[in-house]
Amino acid sequence: MIGINNPTLRHPTEAKTLRRALDGDINSANSVLRYLGANPDLCLIMQETIYDINDSRVWSRLLHFLAFGCWQGQHIYPQPVNAAASQRIDRSIAEIFIQDEENNESDAREVILLEALKSEEPQLRQAAAYLLGLRGDRKAIPYLDETIDKGTKRWQLLAVKALASMKDESCGPPLIKALAINRDKIHRKARWALQGLGHLAESAWLQALDHPDAHIRWHAARGLGELGDASYANIISEGLFDENYAVRWATADVLARLGSQAVPATLTMLSQRNLTEQSRQAANHALHGITSRRVQQRLTPLLDALHSPAASVEVPAIAQRLLMELDGSE
Numbered sequence: 001m002i003g004i005n006n007p008t009l010r011h012p013t014e015a016k017t018l019r020r021a022l023d024g025d026i027n028s029a030n031s032v033l034r035y036l037g038a039n040p041d042l043c044l045i046m047q048e049t050i051y052d053i054n055d056s057r058v059w060s061r062l063l064h065f066l067a068f069g070c071w072q073g074q075h076i077y078p079q080p081v082n083a084a085a086s087q088r089i090d091r092s093i094a095e096i097f098i099q100d101e102e103n104n105e106s107d108a109r110e111v112i113l114l115e116a117l118k119s120e121e122p123q124l125r126q127a128a129a130y131l132l133g134l135r136g137d138r139k140a141i142p143y144l145d146e147t148i149d150k151g152t153k154r155w156q157l158l159a160v161k162a163l164a165s166m167k168d169e170s171c172g173p174p175l176i177k178a179l180a181i182n183r184d185k186i187h188r189k190a191r192w193a194l195q196g197l198g199h200l201a202e203s204a205w206l207q208a209l210d211h212p213d214a215h216i217r218w219h220a221a222r223g224l225g226e227l228g229d230a231s232y233a234n235i236i237s238e239g240l241f242d243e244n245y246a247v248r249w250a251t252a253d254v255l256a257r258l259g260s261q262a263v264p265a266t267l268t269m270l271s272q273r274n275l276t277e278q279s280r281q282a283a284n285h286a287l288h289g290i291t292s293r294r295v296q297q298r299l300t301p302l303l304d305a306l307h308s309p310a311a312s313v314e315v316p317a318i319a320q321r322l323l324m325e326l327d328g329s330e
Contacts, residue, residue, distance in 0.1 A: 032046060033065070037088045094130075113131055122150065126147045134162050159174070164193035169203060236255065240255075240283050270319035
């Protein structure tokens with residue numbers, strides 16, 4: 001944590017530069033940004049200076065730069081920087097906003113960010129939501145959701161990062177949206193974020209089982225399977241009859257891993273739905289994948305019927321009988 005309770009300025013030269021930047025000097029503004037985009041030691045010097053100066057203008061300047069790439073007020077634009085330096089500046093600004101300090105600066109930052117959420121400028125709203133999300137403020141979630149819908153790729157990635165950091169169930173639906181955007185970096189980051197949510201992602205995964213994109217349904221089946229909760233076997237098992245091969249196979253793998261606890265759900269599907277060749281193969285894979293020898297012996301008549309030319313007729317009846325036997329044995 002950056003210490004700010006020292007009444008003296010730790011870096012007098014940098015403090016003068018920052019003050020001139022806040023007053024609108026373009027060269028000083030560029031110096032401040034170069035520090036923030038430099039190596040960790042120089043970056044820390046400027047971060048400490050920002051806290052030592054304790055000037056409320058700095059928060060709006062930094063937020064404005066993160067959103068638009070310019071120094072707010074006199075519309076001072078910094079000199080062009082390469083992509084790596086730009087990313088370091090963004091990270092440095094985020095660190096400055098999210099660190100917990102033992103003075104009223106935390107409140108000052110929050111006021112600036114909450115006010116920016118009301119802005120008519122989408123990028124300013126997105127930048128504020130990103131920083132509030134990193135600070136763990138749930139009020140950012142609807143705006144991060146908006147960013148996923150309407151933001152550029154840069155802001156979509158940052159929104160995913162903020163959502164991933166919050167560990168909140170409400171972050172699941174916007175992360176599903178991000179998962180569906182494409183198959184590149186945003187997709188991967190959203191997938192990792194959903195995995196990181198663990199059981200907090202259950203509701204989002206359950207809703208995603210009905211997503212129009214088969215690839216998202218595939219992810220949903222796998223995501224629920226990774227949680228290992230057999231209580232959702234009934235809804236997961238519907239994927240055995242999905243029109244998409246990958247979804248059916250992912251569903252079968254999940255049911256097999258859930259083991260004997262998923263057998264009633266599979267039997268229910270087989271007893272109630274019209275069996276197709278595709279669903280027959282998926283169900284066979286799910287049931288054969290159960291490692292329990294006792295369960296395999298009990299399922300032998302059904303497994304034989306699944307390989308029969310008359311499977312569409314025999315399987316529902318046998319599945320119903322096995323279900324009744326299971327109910328009677330409880």
